[in-house]
Amino acid sequence: MVTITEKAKQHILDIIRDKNYDNTYFIRVAVESGGCSGLSYKLDFDNEEKKGDQLFEDNGIKICLDIKSYLYLAGTELDYSDGLTGKGFEFHNPNASRTCACGESFAV
Template sequence: MTTVDAPPPVTVSDRAAKRIARILAREPEGAMLRVAVNGGGCSGFQYAFDIVREREPDDLAIEKDGVTVLIDPVSLDFMRGAEIDFADELIGAAFRVNNPNATASCGCGTSFSV
């Protein structure tokens, strides 16, 4: 019998991991990035990014290149299959969530609907 590892429910791009590492390097030891989905924004839901020191028991923890990204179970339902990326463009630098569950998104890149 062959066991196939399932793909992770959310991924973090190399660019995002590098930027997260730069941000967390200025924070106290053990800091992690929490990504959440909250109600609001111009499309119904919006992503929130926060630096935290505590991990909840039911959080999904994504480890990449020495950084940890946390996602709570309710947010994970909205983000399953998404990639957290970082874009550095002429109009600004920001984290982007490439979410296959989003049916529409706002020009700001942090608001979406399902």
């Protein structure tokens, strides 16, 4: 399961409001091949489940993962940073053996 911090939740809700998404939308978190370290994170909004999706909720936010991504992301925390070094979503993945400097890719 992926958990959502309060700061990430607030930013997700802001996006949902700004885009006028209805309550059928959820965040889709995935892992793709690529990036400096071999695998990269992907975060989108969606309102259609696909075969094999794992759907759950944390901190009032619906989260969807495909089964492959679930294996890589189990236990991950999704946070949001708006600090001086950059702003955006951050993945704190306990399964990552190394990450790139930008935090957008990882290896297991």
